[in-house]
Amino acid sequence: SRVDALGRMRALFGVSSFFAADEASPFFDSVSQVERKSTDLHSVELNRTSWGWDVVKSFAGFRYIYVADEYSLDSENLLGETGNFSMSADNHLFGVHIGTELFYDVGYRMSLSGIGKGGIYANLNQFQGSASKLGTRFIDNEDNSSTFSTSLEVSLLGHYQINRRSRFRIGYQALHLGDVLTTSDNIPGVLTPFFGTDSSDKDDMFFHGLVLGLEFYR
Secondary structure, three states, rough: EEEEEOEEEEEOOOOOOOOOOOHHHHHHHEEEEEEEEEEEEEEEEEEEEEEOOEEEEEEEEEEEEEEEEEEEEEEEEEOEEEEEEEEEEEEEEEEEEEEEEEEEEEEEEEEEEEEEEEEEEEEEEEEEEEEEEEEEEEEEEEEEEEEEEEEEEEEEHHHHHHHOEEEEEEEEEEEEEEEEOOHHHHHOOOOOOOOOOOOOOOEEEEEEEEEEEEEEEE
């Protein structure tokens, strides 16, 4: 959120001459601007797993990854005119992946492991872009496309064996997705009536952080 009583703020994009002079006026000479950005990631996989000497696990299977990326800008100018600019990018990745996990037995129910896996997917994606002034949209476009995407994931985990069929784990995980649709890769340099009709789905995304979990075995 930003405020400037003198109205010296403006959007990062310019405006095409296709629009009337004041059609996108809320985004310029702004006294207040609020930006919002959010990304959701969900993943489901079904694997066939093989073990070697109880210290090496390899797997291959099917995986679905959903990534939703959203951005919006609310702006108000010196005349009290309000506007909204928003983008939404949805990715549906369907594909196969393979991986392996190596274990090291620390002792007394504790072990460490490292996981690496990679995959390739058909990515069915959808982009939506809109802009409005005083609640009336003057841009409202959608683009549906498809591409091939990839994933590369690594994890370092510590395990605590609760009983023969379950264990607790904690660690660090990093996931890279290649050739996906994002809002940051589709911010227009110049806002035109065709914004949102020809989106780019060749961006990369990187997720990482602490992971906690419970594992159960048959």
